Amino acid sequence: MTQFQTETTDTGIGVVRPVGRLNMVAAPRLRSLVAELVARGTARIVVDLSETESMDSSGLGALIAGLKTARQAGGDLRIAAARPQVEAVLDLTNLRRVLRPRPDVAGAFAGD
Numbered sequence: 001m002t003q004f005q006t007e008t009t010d011t012g013i014g015v016v017r018p019v020g021r022l023n024m025v026a027a028p029r030l031r032s033l034v035a036e037l038v039a040r041g042t043a044r045i046v047v048d049l050s051e052t053e054s055m056d057s058s059g060l061g062a063l064i065a066g067l068k069t070a071r072q073a074g075g076d077l078r079i080a081a082a083r084p085q086v087e088a089v090l091d092l093t094n095l096r097r098v099l100r101p102r103p104d105v106a107g108a109f110a111g112d
Contacts, residue, residue, distance in 0.1 A: 001020065002023075004026075004033055013108070014044065015047075016034065017047075019051040021056075027062035043070050044070070049101075060089065063095075079100075
């Protein structure tokens with residue numbers, strides 16, 4: 001079962017870290033965590049994929065839904081530290097251009 005770790009950085013960026021598989025079972029939880037962060041006023045969000053073993057279309061859908069939620073609130077959602085399997089899914093679906101993976105959480109909003 002996928003676990004989720006969340007935190008808010010000193011600069012007000014919400015970090016969500018799925019640990020395990022980001023699939024149809026875990027995707028609704030990711031959606032709700034992002035929505036909760038945005039509802040509390042945290043519209044800049046990084047999904048740290050460093051502990052995410054794999055991701056399916058439901059996981060991608062949750063990321064896109066989170067991106068939409070964050071942008072509607074005037075923020076953005078970025079992904080960071082994706083493992084090779086997740087990178088492959090982004091490449092196959094051509095969503096790399098939309099989600100624009102970053103090498104690490106610390107640099108996800110650097111320069112913004």
